[in-house]
Amino acid sequence: MPKHSRYRENHYVSEPTKFTAHARERMMSRSIPEGIVGIILEYGEPACTIDGAERVALTKRGLKEYRKRYGVALAKALEPFRRAYVVVDGSAVITAAFSKSPMHG
Numbered sequence: 001m002p003k004h005s006r007y008r009e010n011h012y013v014s015e016p017t018k019f020t021a022h023a024r025e026r027m028m029s030r031s032i033p034e035g036i037v038g039i040i041l042e043y044g045e046p047a048c049t050i051d052g053a054e055r056v057a058l059t060k061r062g063l064k065e066y067r068k069r070y071g072v073a074l075a076k077a078l079e080p081f082r083r084a085y086v087v088v089d090g091s092a093v094i095t096a097a098f099s100k101s102p103m104h105g
Helices: 021-029 034-043 060-070 072-077
Strands: 005-008 011-014 045-048 054-057 084-089 092-098
Touching: 021 092, 034 054, 034 060, 034 084, 034 092, 060 072
Parallel strands: none
Antiparallel strands: 005 011, 045 054, 054 084, 084 092
């Protein structure tokens, strides 16, 4: 994964250093590649979850930033993952999944 960090609305999300076994299993079963997880973490928006972990998902704003940097063709390639999100706790990816609808923002 690329080295990155994001700051959004007083939240700091840095690249997790590891994936739990659960995360790897879920990524594989849900066909969410590690590279997509990296893009979600870099361009997504964090939100706190009940247990203190962060749920990070791509938003319209994040996709717009990605499109500016990499172009329309690569941004369109992210469409199948528009509803994907990643749960991060500290320095570890806990899981990756798809929500029923995309995050707005």
